[in-house]
Every structure is written in C-alpha cells, then in structure tokens.
Amino acid sequence: MSVHAFVESLHQFLQKDQISQNETIREQHSVDESYHKGQVTQVVVFPRSTDDTSQILKAASAHAIPVVPFGLGTSLEGHIVPVQECVTIDFSEMNAVLEVSPDDLLVTVQPGVTRSQLNRELKKHGLFFTVDPGADATLGGMAATNASGTTSVRYGIMRDQVRDLEVVLASGEVIHTGSKAAKSSAGLHLNGLFVGSEGILGCITELTLKVYGIPEYEMAGRATFPSVENAVQAVVSLLQSGIPIARVELLDEISLKQLNHHQKTAYPEIPTLFMEFHGNEAGLAQDVEFMKEIVAMYDCDAIEFVTDHAERNRLWEARHNLAYSFIHGYPGRKMMVTDVCVPISELAGAVRYAQEQLVELALIGGVTGHVGDGNFHVILMIDLSNPEEKQRADVYNERLVTYGLSRNGTSTGEHGVGYGKQKYMEEEFGAALGIMQQIKATLDPQCILNPGKLLPIKGAVVNESIV
Amino acid sequence: MSVHAFVESLHQFLQKDQISQNETIREQHSVDESYHKGQVTQVVVFPRSTDDTSQILKAASAHAIPVVPFGLGTSLEGHIVPVQECVTIDFSEMNAVLEVSPDDLLVTVQPGVTRSQLNRELKKHGLFFTVDPGADATLGGMAATNASGTTSVRYGIMRDQVRDLEVVLASGEVIHTGSKAAKSSAGLHLNGLFVGSEGILGCITELTLKVYGIPEYEMAGRATFPSVENAVQAVVSLLQSGIPIARVELLDEISLKQLNHHQKTAYPEIPTLFMEFHGNEAGLAQDVEFMKEIVAMYDCDAIEFVTDHAERNRLWEARHNLAYSFIHGYPGRKMMVTDVCVPISELAGAVRYAQEQLVELALIGGVTGHVGDGNFHVILMIDLSNPEEKQRADVYNERLVTYGLSRNGTSTGEHGVGYGKQKYMEEEFGAALGIMQQIKATLDPQCILNPGKLLPIKGAVVNESIV
Missing domain, CATH: 3.30.465.10 (Uridine Diphospho-n-acetylenolpyruvylglucosamine Reductase; domain 3)
Known part of the structure; x- marks a missing residue:
C-alpha cells in the first residue's frame, strides 16, 4: 500500500481542486464532534458525481487504501476519525x-x-x-x-x-x-x-x-411531575391512548437547572416533559382534555399548552440548546454523551440508575430522553486533561450500556457505534455478530471501507493512539 | 444425500408423533394457495421448541437435506412448494x-x-x-x-x-x-x-x-369517482393533507360487479374507494368536512361515512370477500393474483394499463388496490386445463411486472417472490442481486434453506416439473 501512488492515480480522473493534502483540510476532516481522537487522514477528495466516487473506490481497492466517507463531521462516536492511513471522501460537493x-x-x-x-x-x-x-x-x-x-x-x-x-x-x-x-x-x-x-x-x-x-395544526406542551417514574408512566399511557404525540422529551432536574442558568428561563427544576402534537385543531382540542385526565393520574404538577408559532419555537429552542447550555456552562471541559435505549417499561429505572451513578462516580451531567422511544442521553462534561476523570466517565458509559443490555435494550439508540462502541457489540449481539462480520467480509474482503468502525474485525489494525 | 438416513437421525431427538411420512400429510404440506405445483415433500416434522428446530437444522446440514419452513400454507407464490427432495418443518405446534x-x-x-x-x-x-x-x-x-x-x-x-x-x-x-x-x-x-x-x-x-x-374512534367511508385517475389523485391529496387514513382500497368496475353479483350488494359499479380512519371523534368530524372538499376537487360522485360498528364491518367484509366472489363466480377456474407496486404517481396509469391488457389478452379479472401504497392486485380467474390460457395469464403477469419495474416499482408489493417471481429478480435488482446472492451463499453455503425460492442461485437444482 502506497498512499503516494494512490494519490497519483487520483489525478487521472479527478480535477486538481478535488484532491487536497493541505494540512488544515486534512486535520479538519479527522475529527468529529466527539471526544475520540485518532490519526490525521492522508488525503481528502471531493467527488462531484457517482462516477467520481466509483473511480475513487476502484483506485482505493487497487491500492488497498482504506476509505473514510465524510459528511459534515457531526458524528458522536468517532465515525469519521481515521484509525490508520486512509483517504477521506468528502461528499459536500454532491449536495443537490x-x-x-x-x-x-x-x-x-x-x-x-x-x-x-x-x-x-x-x-x-x-x-x-x-x-x-x-x-x-x-x-x-x-x-x-x-x-x-x-x-x-x-x-x-x-x-x-x-x-x-x-x-x-x-x-x-x-x-x-x-x-x-x-x-x-x-x-x-x-x-x-x-x-x-x-x-x-x-x-x-x-x-x-x-x-x-406539513401538519395542519401543531401544538406544544410542557408538563411537570414529582418524579421521573411518574413522567415516564404518563407517556406510556399517552402512547397507548393513540394521542398523536410528535415529540416527547424528558428533562431532569439538573438539565433544567443548567437550561435556566444559561438561557435565563424560569422553568420549574423538576422532571419535565416537553411535548409536541400534530393533527387538526378539533382533534387536538379533544386530545388536550383527554391528556389532562391522563397526566392527572400520574400526579402531574402542571400541564400547559401553546399553539402560537413563536411560543412553540421558544420551547423547542430551549430543548435544542440544552447541550450548548452545558458546553457554555463548563468551559474547558468536553462533552461526552451516552445513548442507551431500553424498552419504555425499563426507562424510569434506567434514568434513576443513570442519576445515581452520576453521584457515585462524582461526574457532572444531566439526563434528557426521547421518552417515547426509551432512548435517553446523559450529557457528561469531562475534563479530558484529567485521565482519572476521563476513566470515571468511561466506567460510567460502560455501566449504563451494561444496564441497558441487561434490560434487552441497545448500547446506542441513535448515535451509532463508530469507533467508541465497538467494544460492546459482542455483548449486545452474541452469535449474531458473527453473521454481521461474515456479511462485512463478503462485501469488503480487503476491509478497506471505514476500517475500525461499527464491527470489531478479527485481525484488523487497532489504533492504540485513539482515546 | 439420503432421506432415509436423515429421517432415522431425527428419531434420536424428536418424539415419534413429531415426524410424519404419511402421504396425505406430505401432500397437504406441498401446496400453498397459489397455482404453483411442485414435488411432494419427503417428510414433515413438527418441532415443539427452538432446540428441536436447531437439532433438525443440524441434522439437515449433516445430511445435506433441503429444508422448507411451513406456517399455514397461505402463500401465493409457491413459497412452501418443494422443488426437490426435502424435509418440511411445520411450526404449527410452536403457537404460544x-x-x-x-x-x-x-x-x-x-x-x-x-x-x-x-x-x-x-x-x-x-x-x-x-x-x-x-x-x-x-x-x-x-x-x-x-x-x-x-x-x-x-x-x-x-x-x-x-x-x-x-x-x-x-x-x-x-x-x-x-x-x-x-x-x-x-x-x-x-x-x-x-x-x-x-x-x-x-x-x-x-x-x-x-x-x-385500539383506536378511540373508527370511521369508514365509501367514495365513488368517474375514473380511476380521479380516485387515485384524490387519495394523493388526502395523504398530503395528513388525514389519518388507516385503510384506502380501490375497486374497479369489474370488481364491484363481481362483488354485487356474489354478495347481493348494490354498490354503484364505478371506481370506488373503501376507506377507514382512526382518530378521535372531534378530529375525524373536522376531517370529514375537509375530505368532502378534497374529493369534490376530483369530481367525486358521492361520499358516505359510517361510524356504526356493524356497518363498518359490512363494508370491510365486502372488500375481504372480493377474492371469494371471483372464486365462487368461476367454478373450475383457479385464481392467479398479480402484485405489482408502483410509486403512487404511476398508479392510475398502471391500473389503466392492467385493465387494457385484460381486454387485449382476453382474460377474466378485476382490479383492486391498496391505493395508499401504490400496490394493486389483478385477480385473474384461469382455466388451468387450457395451457394456451395459462400462457396468456403468464404473459399478462409478465407485462404488468415489466410495466411496474419500468416505473421504478417492484414486482411484488406484499406477496413475495417464492418460486413464481424469481425470474424477475435480475431485472428488478441488477447488480444488487449479486450482493443478495453473496449474502445467501455466505449464510447457507450448502444451499439447504428453502432452495429454489426468492433468489435465483447459480448451479441450483431447477425443478422443471413446477408449473
């Protein structure tokens, strides 16, 4: 494998401005939004068509050069971080x-x-x-x-x-x-x-x-509960009743505190559901009455609905800014986000466990969850310059994954495996992992496609430098 | 490969009443609801557990005996019809x-x-x-x-x-x-x-x-249109508007005629939509007004809604009895059902083409469609004792598949490939078929799992006796 010969061969079918070995460009394409760090890619190419991409892959196969596809680098588990010498394919020019x-x-x-x-x-x-x-x-x-x-x-x-x-x-x-x-x-x-x-x-x-x-009518809501258990159980009842919930997000006490602090809001700092409903006006009006009955059964402290566009946006802006509230609140620290997903009946217990473990491992973080899916995130703020703290964060992540898997859940609801969660695949899939590995080996016998991600591959190069 | 030795080995882990070589049982397990005919299975086994099934598969692998899994035999493309000597695994005793x-x-x-x-x-x-x-x-x-x-x-x-x-x-x-x-x-x-x-x-x-x-409130509806085009276009608008359609079935003139004749109903014999909506009472009441406006834009002749449980059942019973109306109306003939699915924008054209081809090929049949999915069936009634008519039916099926594939659709929306539609897989998938075949070869290297179904396999035994 010679990167030099490979790059030479690219010039046969790509324009000069489609190939970059500029150091800054290479560095920008070697990190995502996670805390995972690896190598710096050797070369970044910018295909403008399927045919360009096909030629790049043919050349990569011929030279046995690993290939890392790249979108915008927003991945959260090191998906696009190189673990060995490779070419990065940036698809930003294929954006029609x-x-x-x-x-x-x-x-x-x-x-x-x-x-x-x-x-x-x-x-x-x-x-x-x-x-x-x-x-x-x-x-x-x-x-x-x-x-x-x-x-x-x-x-x-x-x-x-x-x-x-x-x-x-x-x-x-x-x-x-x-x-x-x-x-x-x-x-x-x-x-x-x-x-x-x-x-x-x-x-x-x-x-x-x-x-x-686009839905005819949208309505947002906010409901507060004495405990996470009550909030989750209310959502289960709402789902069973067929109410057209379009979003339902849980925020815990610490998350609301951080949000209030950073955004100058005054939300009560107790377990809260942010909700959105899509339907028609008459139907949602009837659902509001029904919902009030349901949440009351779970000791809801207060439930409020907003239909005004600006007010709805304000609510969801707050939710979307939760991560930034933590990032801005803890300068110098790096965000690490867990992503376990469990059956909904296990969600309240999982969130409680996550909160307890934050205390036990003395970590800074808050819990938020896509309750309707049983998927929750703990936003941890880690001082990466402190290896002992980094290790505690790793232990935390691992404990949550183990808990989730023991409840028939998954290590990742939506962020993916990338580099960071490969180590859990055997525990998660058992014998089925062998089937996945066989499929991978059949479709990519040289293992040049994004090596070191998603599936642990026997005999694959392991990048000891990644953290 | 020796079936005798294989059956002997089964007795080591199955009870006597879990193994049958009775001729009637074997014959019952060698036909589905389609017109496809193949061989008679050699032996039928009735596992009572995953472990039984695992042992059966191990024995089948060891003896290289093909295995056909069997549910109730309601498949429509010869899925469970043996094409070579095999064991049939009937799962009816695993029904908890x-x-x-x-x-x-x-x-x-x-x-x-x-x-x-x-x-x-x-x-x-x-x-x-x-x-x-x-x-x-x-x-x-x-x-x-x-x-x-x-x-x-x-x-x-x-x-x-x-x-x-x-x-x-x-x-x-x-x-x-x-x-x-x-x-x-x-x-x-x-x-x-x-x-x-x-x-x-x-x-x-x-x-x-x-x-x-179970939805809080259900409502059924029936709407008639001057043409299939108008009916389909009305459904497109209903879908875009977000109205909670739970079912929407198109019946053509011939289907309604057959239904009226067999069921003694008096539905107008023009293109008709049978619909169902799930939601809450107030929401659906508002939707009814909205729907009336929408269908009027497509020259709807009449639209009626029923909320009464018995009346809704009557409507869907009629729809469900459509196939029986044809079967009972044409004694001695066998049903052959097409299953093409196209993008909805292509559905009206596809249905018109299907109706034209019925006339051109002088075949008996009616069109019904799951309009919301772009999936439609032509129920053909074929005299299988007339090889020339059977051949015209095959040509018909093939023309519809070719039409559907040329419109970026699929040869089968819901019935599956089984034995009958393997021949279309190369046209439908092109190079992707190679990937499917590689996956199959990797997971089943001896090709003992339901051979002759779904994917054409190079070098596989082809059963010339199947019709």
Whole structure:
C-alpha cells in the first residue's frame, strides 16, 4: 500500500481542486464532534458525481487504501476519525436536491445535502422531512448512522424514511438497494442493511427519502411531575391512548437547572416533559382534555399548552440548546454523551440508575430522553486533561450500556457505534455478530471501507493512539 | 444425500408423533394457495421448541437435506412448494403467545401463532396487531414473506413491526436479530434482512412485534369517482393533507360487479374507494368536512361515512370477500393474483394499463388496490386445463411486472417472490442481486434453506416439473 501512488492515480480522473493534502483540510476532516481522537487522514477528495466516487473506490481497492466517507463531521462516536492511513471522501460537493415528487411524497437527494437545506426546499411544496437529530447533518451521514431524534416517536427513524439508496461498493460497482415503491416483498432488504452501516459496506451517493405534508395544526406542551417514574408512566399511557404525540422529551432536574442558568428561563427544576402534537385543531382540542385526565393520574404538577408559532419555537429552542447550555456552562471541559435505549417499561429505572451513578462516580451531567422511544442521553462534561476523570466517565458509559443490555435494550439508540462502541457489540449481539462480520467480509474482503468502525474485525489494525 | 438416513437421525431427538411420512400429510404440506405445483415433500416434522428446530437444522446440514419452513400454507407464490427432495418443518405446534407487554407496546410470540389468535389475546389488553394480509396466516409466515395489507398505509408493513427475531441458522446456531428497544443504531440491521427472506437464510422460532392501542374512534367511508385517475389523485391529496387514513382500497368496475353479483350488494359499479380512519371523534368530524372538499376537487360522485360498528364491518367484509366472489363466480377456474407496486404517481396509469391488457389478452379479472401504497392486485380467474390460457395469464403477469419495474416499482408489493417471481429478480435488482446472492451463499453455503425460492442461485437444482 502506497498512499503516494494512490494519490497519483487520483489525478487521472479527478480535477486538481478535488484532491487536497493541505494540512488544515486534512486535520479538519479527522475529527468529529466527539471526544475520540485518532490519526490525521492522508488525503481528502471531493467527488462531484457517482462516477467520481466509483473511480475513487476502484483506485482505493487497487491500492488497498482504506476509505473514510465524510459528511459534515457531526458524528458522536468517532465515525469519521481515521484509525490508520486512509483517504477521506468528502461528499459536500454532491449536495443537490435532485427531485421533489409531492404526489409520491418522495425526494431524491445527493448525500451532501443537509437537513435544513432539504427542509427549505420542501417547504415550497408544503412538505417536510421528519428526522431531526439536532445537528444540521448531511442526509448521507444521517443514513450512514441511522440517525433519529425528537420526532421519531411519531414519524420513525432514518431507516424508516429510506426507499432507495445508490451505493458504490468497495469494488467501485454501483447498486441500488430499493425502488420508489412504498413497499416491496422482493429480494433481500438491502435498504435496511445499508442504512446504519456507517460506511463499512459502501459509500452512499444518492438517497430517495419519504417526506410528509406539513401538519395542519401543531401544538406544544410542557408538563411537570414529582418524579421521573411518574413522567415516564404518563407517556406510556399517552402512547397507548393513540394521542398523536410528535415529540416527547424528558428533562431532569439538573438539565433544567443548567437550561435556566444559561438561557435565563424560569422553568420549574423538576422532571419535565416537553411535548409536541400534530393533527387538526378539533382533534387536538379533544386530545388536550383527554391528556389532562391522563397526566392527572400520574400526579402531574402542571400541564400547559401553546399553539402560537413563536411560543412553540421558544420551547423547542430551549430543548435544542440544552447541550450548548452545558458546553457554555463548563468551559474547558468536553462533552461526552451516552445513548442507551431500553424498552419504555425499563426507562424510569434506567434514568434513576443513570442519576445515581452520576453521584457515585462524582461526574457532572444531566439526563434528557426521547421518552417515547426509551432512548435517553446523559450529557457528561469531562475534563479530558484529567485521565482519572476521563476513566470515571468511561466506567460510567460502560455501566449504563451494561444496564441497558441487561434490560434487552441497545448500547446506542441513535448515535451509532463508530469507533467508541465497538467494544460492546459482542455483548449486545452474541452469535449474531458473527453473521454481521461474515456479511462485512463478503462485501469488503480487503476491509478497506471505514476500517475500525461499527464491527470489531478479527485481525484488523487497532489504533492504540485513539482515546 | 439420503432421506432415509436423515429421517432415522431425527428419531434420536424428536418424539415419534413429531415426524410424519404419511402421504396425505406430505401432500397437504406441498401446496400453498397459489397455482404453483411442485414435488411432494419427503417428510414433515413438527418441532415443539427452538432446540428441536436447531437439532433438525443440524441434522439437515449433516445430511445435506433441503429444508422448507411451513406456517399455514397461505402463500401465493409457491413459497412452501418443494422443488426437490426435502424435509418440511411445520411450526404449527410452536403457537404460544409468550408475553404481552402493554407498557412497551410489544408482544413476543412463537412462529405458529396466527394473526387472529394474536388479536384475540391482545384485545384483553386493549391492544391490536395491525398487519392484515387477508388470510389468517401465521406470524412466522407473515414475517418470512414481509406481508402487509389494507392497513399498511397507516401502520406500516410486517418489517416495520419486527423488533426482534430468534432465528435458527443452517448450522443449527441460534441468533437474535434485534432487541426490545424501540430503535437502535448498533450493528448491521439483521431484523430487516431476515424479514422477507422467505426461509432462505434461517428458520424463525420467535418474534417480538410492535402492537398498538385500539383506536378511540373508527370511521369508514365509501367514495365513488368517474375514473380511476380521479380516485387515485384524490387519495394523493388526502395523504398530503395528513388525514389519518388507516385503510384506502380501490375497486374497479369489474370488481364491484363481481362483488354485487356474489354478495347481493348494490354498490354503484364505478371506481370506488373503501376507506377507514382512526382518530378521535372531534378530529375525524373536522376531517370529514375537509375530505368532502378534497374529493369534490376530483369530481367525486358521492361520499358516505359510517361510524356504526356493524356497518363498518359490512363494508370491510365486502372488500375481504372480493377474492371469494371471483372464486365462487368461476367454478373450475383457479385464481392467479398479480402484485405489482408502483410509486403512487404511476398508479392510475398502471391500473389503466392492467385493465387494457385484460381486454387485449382476453382474460377474466378485476382490479383492486391498496391505493395508499401504490400496490394493486389483478385477480385473474384461469382455466388451468387450457395451457394456451395459462400462457396468456403468464404473459399478462409478465407485462404488468415489466410495466411496474419500468416505473421504478417492484414486482411484488406484499406477496413475495417464492418460486413464481424469481425470474424477475435480475431485472428488478441488477447488480444488487449479486450482493443478495453473496449474502445467501455466505449464510447457507450448502444451499439447504428453502432452495429454489426468492433468489435465483447459480448451479441450483431447477425443478422443471413446477408449473
């Protein structure tokens, strides 16, 4: 393997400005938003078409050079951090919205299109794209990590939105994983397999995604409870009753305190649900009455609803700013976010355990959760210059994962595995991990596609320098 | 390969009454509800546990005996019809509802549980299972074929309901494909891969499925239109508007005529939508007014709503009896059902093409469609004793598939590939078929799992006797 010869070969089919070995560019493409640090990529390439991508993969295969696909670098588990000498493929120049089909409620985009860019385009047609992971990520990256977020309880996760992917395989061959039909019972389900595969099976060069009509009427709500258990149990009842919850987010005492401090708000500092509902006006008016009855059964302290656009935005802005409230509140510290997801019946216990462990391990952090999915995050603020504290944070993360797996949950609800969570895959999947490894080995026999991510591979290079 | 030695080995771990070589039993297990005919299975076994199934697979691997998993035999493309000497595994004795978890909106069942059996159990908890393919199939079979039906437009298809499968692989090894978490970004998505894999990757021995609270309020409706185009366009507008359509079925002139004739009903014999809505009373009342405006834009002749339980049942009974109306109306003929699914924007054109081709090929049949999904069926009534007519029916099926694929659709929206549609897989998937075949070869190197189904395999035995 010679990076030099590989880079030379790129010049045969790429323009000069599509290849960069500039140190700053290489460094920018070697970090994501996580605390994971690895190597610096050798070269960054900027394909402008599927054909460019195919040629890059062919050359990488021929030279046995590892390939790391890159969207905007918003990943949270070191997905795009190189663990060995590699080429990084930056898809930001493939950022066209290719087709909006309002009748089919579909849109076809290139992988570099961002979520906000797509929604600006869709708004012209009265449509919107539902998945909202917080960060303004690219859709290619969101598909690669199977992203989700606050609206998943109603509209599903990234995988649920994907009708078709164009994928360039390790060999440079181009395939389509699906079709534009709303459903299919033909063949094996490659859409599902490639979504969430974190670049280890191929590079996504086009996506056809499901979109929705903008709801006729939206309403937001905020409800406070004496305990996390009461809040979670209220959500279970709301879900069982079929009330059209579009978002339902839990914030714990510490998170609200941090939010109030940073945003100058005055929310009561007790377990709180931030909620949103999509429907029609009459239906939601009836649901409000029903909801008041339900939450009262769980000793709700207060429930308030807002329908005004500005007020709704204020509420969700507060929720979205939670991470920033912690970051700005603890200068010099780095954020580490857990991502365990458990069956909802286990959520209250898991949150309580997470809170207890914060105290036991003397760590700074708050809990927030996508309650409808059983997925919760602890936002930890870590002093990385203190190895002992970093180690306590690792122990914390591991304890939460072990707890979640013992309750039939998953180590990662939406952030993905990347570099950081590979070590849990064997415990999570047991014998099924062998099947995943066999599929990987079959589709990428040289193991050049994003090595060191998602699946532990026997005999793979392990980067001891990553932290 | 010796079937005799294989059957002998079964006696080492199965009870005598779990093994049958009775001719009638063997014949019953060698046909499904389709017109496809193949060989008669050599032996039928009845596992009572995952361990039984694992031992059977181990023995089948050791003796290189093909294995055909069997639910209730309601498949429509010869999925369970043997194409070579084999053992059939009948899962009807593994029919326990293992756990209902109302808080998690989950249920865990064995594969032999039928849809109606599950719904009887769930009703006690105020819950229901949404997928309704018409037939009272087993849940193992429904997962194996990725079944769907009238309610998919609202609640999704079988694959959307599966949280976890226990699967016995060709080697006898037992894996779990998922967890009980509502979402996960860990590992490769094996749930999706095994759902719809038609027994070619493993045998399903346990399923954890998503369930829903029974809706507070249900309303049915019937709307008539001057043309199929108008009816389809009205549905597109209803979907875009976010109206909570739970079912929307199109019936064409011929289907309504057949229905009226057989059921003594008096429905107008023009393109008609049968609809169902799930929500709350106030919301649906507002939606009714909105819907009236929408359908009027597409020259709706008449729209009627019914909320009374008995009247709603009458409407859906009529729809469910459509196939029987054709079967009883044409004694001596056999039903052949097409299953193309296209993007909704292509549906009206596809239905018109299907109607034209019925005339051109002089075939008896009517069109019905799950309009919200773009999936439509032509129920053809064929005289199988007339080879020339059978050939015209084959040409018809092929023309519809070709039309659907040229419009970015799929050859099968919900019935699956089985034996009958393998020949279309190369046209449908192109290079992606190679990936599917590689995955199959990796997981089942001896090709003993339901051979001759779903994927054309190079070098596989082809059964010339199948028709």
